[in-house]
Amino acid sequence: MKTRRLADTFGIAVDGVQLARLDEPQFGELHDLWIKNGAMLVRGQAAMTDAEFEAFSKRFGELDPPPNQGVGRKNVPGFPDLYVVSNEVDKKGEPLGALGYGEAVWHTDMSYLPVPPIASMLLARRLPPSGGNTWVAGMCGAYENLPPALKERVKTLRIKHDGTRDSGGNLRKGVADDPNPVTAKGQPHPAVIRDPGTGRPALFLGRLPRAYIVGLPLAESEALLDELWRHAFGSSNVYEHRWTVGDLLIWSNYSTMHRRDAFDGTAIRRMHRSQIKGSAAPVAYFK
């Protein structure tokens, strides 16, 4: 397998493999590369069928069903565990996928749950001529690169990850809106978790809108979150992916974060996504 780095602190691209045809030792090698690097890009998988994509995903673990968004569950027809991320609509104007064409802010997938999925995979099926790039950040590097005082300060804090809205800013189905971060529905997680892949400390931030550092006065929580966010996404620690049809991107949902650029809504972008179930809640690195 030919490899190259995606960013200085994390991420790897693997070239020259057909993911649907890996034998056990080859899959083991690939899995190991993903574990060690947090995010992995494999290009050239356009011929992979949805059944093959599902089977490949299952080699990483049990699949997590798609979230129930404001627009309802949007799965690939015939594949309840594969999720459609797309701005396409049917003849009645009903969305065929989730997330529309707007920007999706930095987040980890479904961290409003006690046990978020451990990994997510995106397979590019249709793309707009430009825009819609996906950005991935390495959160082990983000913690490592914090100024020493801030590193010390966040060690044992817990951050509540907002459960009211998705990364596109849409209210989740069946959830009451609450603009107050202190009272808004969400899931507290340790601010610094142990990356299950490498055992290293990783900053676990969730999304910024409506995040809250448990127990702090709101103004103090907001100021500290702003400071953490200012440091987390430096260029050495971020990879911008310009998609080609057939690209498959896998990320650890515990040691990386991602966001998406907006794109022209008159063009169609269609990604198929799978998610791998987490086996335990994110664990605090510092007790």
Ligand SMILES: [Fe+2]
């Ligand atoms: Fe996401």
